[in-house]
Amino acid sequence: MDCLEFLHKEGWDTTIPIEIPERRGQTLDPSGVRLCFASRQYLRERFPKGLYVHQLEAISRYCNGEDVCVLTSTASGKSLPFYVASIEILRSDPQSRIVAVYPPKALGREQQERWQDAIDAAGLDVKVGRIDGGVSGTDRTGVMQRCRAVVMTPDIVHAWLLSGISEERT
Numbered sequence: 001m002d003c004l005e006f007l008h009k010e011g012w013d014t015t016i017p018i019e020i021p022e023r024r025g026q027t028l029d030p031s032g033v034r035l036c037f038a039s040r041q042y043l044r045e046r047f048p049k050g051l052y053v054h055q056l057e058a059i060s061r062y063c064n065g066e067d068v069c070v071l072t073s074t075a076s077g078k079s080l081p082f083y084v085a086s087i088e089i090l091r092s093d094p095q096s097r098i099v100a101v102y103p104p105k106a107l108g109r110e111q112q113e114r115w116q117d118a119i120d121a122a123g124l125d126v127k128v129g130r131i132d133g134g135v136s137g138t139d140r141t142g143v144m145q146r147c148r149a150v151v152m153t154p155d156i157v158h159a160w161l162l163s164g165i166s167e168e169r170t
Contacts, residue, residue, distance in 0.1 A: 028056050033063055038091045038122035039084050045121045047080075055080045063088075079111070083118040090119070090126055090148060098149040101157055105132045112151045119149065131156050 007014055027050035030043050043051070051059070058068045058081035068085075070078045086098045100115060102108045108130055116128040129147030131140045133155060140160060143150060152161065 026053055027051060028053060030056055030059065033060050035059075035063065035084065036088055036091045038124055039087045042084070042087060042118055042122040046118070051080070052077055059084050079114065083115065086115075086149065087119065087122045087124065090124055091122075096148065099157070099161070100149065100151045101154055102151060103154055105134070105153060108132055108151045108153055115149055115151060131160075 001009070004014060030047075030051050031040075033056070035043075050056075054070060054072055055077050058070050062068050062081060062085045068081060070081055072078055082100070086100075089096045090098065100111065102111050112128055112130040119126045119128060126149060127147045128149040128151065129143035130151045131143050132153045135143065135156075137160075140156075
């Protein structure tokens with residue numbers, strides 16, 4: 001049963017079905033982009049065949065000081081530009097911190113590992129932590145003190161992090 005058959009069987013109406021043909025991914029060499037050594041090391045180690053066009057475009061635009069929003073399908077490599085941008089920030093400013101927001105807790109757990117892998121591959125001595133609803137208030141403060149990159153859920157950003165934004169934390 002294809003998608004349209006499924007939708008009709010479940011009582012959904014379709015107005016204008018559009019099929020977008022699959023395109024073969026094209027990879028490009030990122031060596032022309034001005035990146036710090038840590039970012040180049042990460043890309044060389046994890047992506048020896050190059051980057052997809054949208055990844056290289058996002059990284060290039062970030063390096064040119066532009067705001068970047070990446071919108072592509074699931075599992076298309078959207079996170080890579082954010083890892084590289086974060087590596088650039090963490091490398092250039094020892095006081096910097098990264099907060100990465102992922103809605104489901106399970107995705108946050110998975111992404112914590114991927115963030116740590118990217119940062120380790122870049123050769124940075126930076127710990128990645130995770131704060132979601134299952135982490136106690138005391139433990140949250142500890143994660144914030146120990147980790148320069150923290151994966152959070154939106155509810156934690158809203159109810160915990162932003163509620164104390166004016167408080168000085170050490």
